[in-house]
Amino acid sequence: MGSLLQGKKCLVSGVGPGLGREIALAFAREGANAVPGPHPESTDPEDCRRIVDAAVADLGRLDVLVLHAVTDDASVSDVPQPFETADLDDWRRIMDVNLFGALQLAHAVIPVMKAQGAGSIVFVSSRDNRNASPFQGGDATAKAARYTAAQVLAKELGPHGIRVNTIVLGSTVSARDCADAVVFFASELSSVVTGQGLDLTGMIS
């Protein structure tokens, strides 16, 4: 039990049985109130606005937004596909889940954080988008788009006191390990850090 997020009000997208749940639990251990956001595939603006309004009504404010990517989503095939024969509608689907779902929710939260003059948005990405694997181009491309979007948001929202950073998951990292790294970007420990990515490498050798 710690106090790194004491009193922080947090919205965590995609809270299912896996990583989203671990993030919510880690936030609670550090003293935050965390409420679940919509499933990441929800790109409907009205849904997003309703969830954000409900969260603000419940919590009074929103200090932290975690945009958790879901690559193990059942609606997205994880079967390796060479680009040459890939169905680009699959790529579009992956882009919807990973990019537009996250951006739609960010859109709904930004006015709240701007009015507060403070906030931290944390994107969680899996796999290293700076070192793409072959035959998983749809996923790598979507993650790279998220990463770039996070940097643009960091530049646009910095003057309003909103920080935007990305956690990049390595393949050998547990959900619990990842959640603790997310705590860093969510907390004031990273108050002078924005537009950055942190690779969760595991112990490399």
Added chain:
Amino acid sequence: MTATVDTAGLLDGRVAIVSGVGPGMGRSIALALARAGADVVLGARNEASLRAVATEVEVLGRRAVCVPTDITDAVQCRRFVDAAANDLGRLDVLVNNAYAEEDWHDPFDGFDPERWRRPIDVNVFGTLQLSQAAVPHMKASGGSIVMITTLSVKNPIPLLAGYAASKRALTTAAQAMAKELGTSGIRVNCVAPGHIQSDTLSEYFDWNAEQRGISANDVAEEIRAMNPLHYIPTSDEIAQAVLFFASDLSRVITGQTLDVNCGRTMD
């Protein structure tokens, strides 16, 4: 940017070494580690500044040991590290904060290679031999080594090219160390600040403003406008990122550099 965070317990039972402890960044790092529960061994060449920071650490209820140290001397490095094991029982964290920069008054066309020797000796070889001395103590239960590098690694200031080159070399060395030491549970990461609020920076603003016939605040505003948060961090704020790498929160992160400069650089 004045919000504080309660870090109590994050480093309970841990022992940390900080090099280059004076009134600035070294002090901020030592106090951040102590507030999180660590006992600290403080090193620098100037013993008086060590004592001052040690007193502040003791006020926080932690133990502090002062070891006047020049990190270019291998014998002194070993003595510095041994103080952690002998006086405080263990060693978990090493923060390599000590550095040297060349006298920056001569442009490159008046280049004298000797000017580069000091930053390379201190920032590369001094830091590496202190780290090398620390490794055996960390092998038993793992550890974290943090290098304080600089924005200049990516964006060198012309008159401080030797300093920038030395920190770039250190960054590469840190990556190699991370790969070699990962199997021993030892992590090695870099924290790269840019401008830091300090008396020295204020003096620079005054000097630069006088040269250009503008106000010191205009100069400060130019610097603030270089980053999205429109802010120049304090050493205390940067030390919080160092604390993250020192702590178990970052237990699956090694070989990385984090730019702690309010978003001035992104990659």
